[in-house]
Amino acid sequence: MRSKQSLVWPKRLHWDKYFRPQSIPEALQILGEFQGKAKLLAGGTDLILQIRNGEIAPKALVDITRIPGLDQITLEGGVIRIGPLVTHTQLSQSPLIREKATALSEGASQLGSPQIRNLGTVAGNIVSGQPGADTTIPLLSLDAKVKVVSKQGERTVPLTEFFLSTGKTVVDSMREMVTEIYFSPLAEDESSVSLRLAKRKALALPILTVSVVVSANMKQRKFNRVKIGLGPVALIPFRPREAEQMFASAPLTDKVIKGAARKAAQEANPRTSLLRGSETYRREVVANLVERGIRQGIERLEVKHG
16 A cells, blocks of 8 residues: 555646636736736646646636637748647648748657647747747747737747746736747748757657758859757757858858857757756757758758759
8 A cells, every 4th residue: 555645646726717818909908907917828738737736826817719810820921920829730730831841840740749739839839938949949940030919019029039048038928928920931942950859759858959941052062041949958049150150151061061060069058967968968969960950951952952
């Protein structure tokens, strides 16, 4: 018979009020009335666990899942727009995302488990502020921007400026919500790749996630530019700018690729972790996966252009 100490009972989920607004202004009105003691509910994959574990105790939940139009992926005016209720399953299965933002489709398909992908939303993933969020890293490499609204109006924040520290973003949860994530689709001279290293294929936090967008002139064997997203090898997801600059108009050679990959590892700031490995190991992984991502991006361009 097990001792009483070995029995772990789940904590009771509790909140005082539950709202299901039909519009964004209505949701913002409710947030304002509760002055920081209400939480938006979309996928709920993180929120419900936080409540159960006693990390937060909201007075009210504001369920935005019935607000029309927030679960759409569209291409309008040369811009891909993703609503905040779009799930990771939608991203991974969207023909538009697979073709025009391949790395994002790959990143979404690697997240969690099928159940989590079916519920979890892309907006929730980025607002969580986690440095290794699986859709954040590809969105960084795609130069994504985030539309944030409040009762006072709306603002657009580049994703590169969205994260303040681990678990903290520029979104004021007392009075703001994300309503759209948008970016330009891949151009004809671009390809994208997302790579993830973890201890197992599912339900495992990443040791490293790398996403690259490679632009190159394949006839001249010359890079135009490369954009790289990295995490979790710093307090926030980030772009290794010095490494990216090394690709600008550079010849498409092993020397350039390896040199820039090493520079990316130098720009990373990993700490030794029992879960993810030593600092030295993690820097080596950054160099290896960045190099692999660039080479795969080149291969995709070669296929694309025959």
